[in-house]
Amino acid sequence: MIEFTFHTRITVAKNPPTIFPQIICNPISFSHVLSFLGEKRNLIDVIGVIIEVAEPSWVHLSSQANPTL
Structure with missing residues (x-):
């Protein structure tokens, strides 16, 4: 997933x-x-070139008890 x-x-x-x-x-x-932002009924696949890959990092959202990736 990107x-x-x-x-x-x-x-x-x-x-x-x-x-x-x-x-x-x-x-x-x-x-x-961008008009499909938040759309959950259709899968949108974008063809492109990945120019950088980084390690995932933990993110703590105020609405969640535990951090998520």
Whole structure:
């Protein structure tokens, strides 16, 4: 799972390969991705390039008794 945060950088591919992806189900434009924020009825998959991987860290939310990853 990929989580978008305030530090996530997203750029649109200028010249994507013409043979990728080979299978698409109900594609939407990049500009409409944010309109699905909080949507739980549909799975939204974003094709992109991961530029950095970091270790998970514990986050304590005031509404939870115990920290979560």
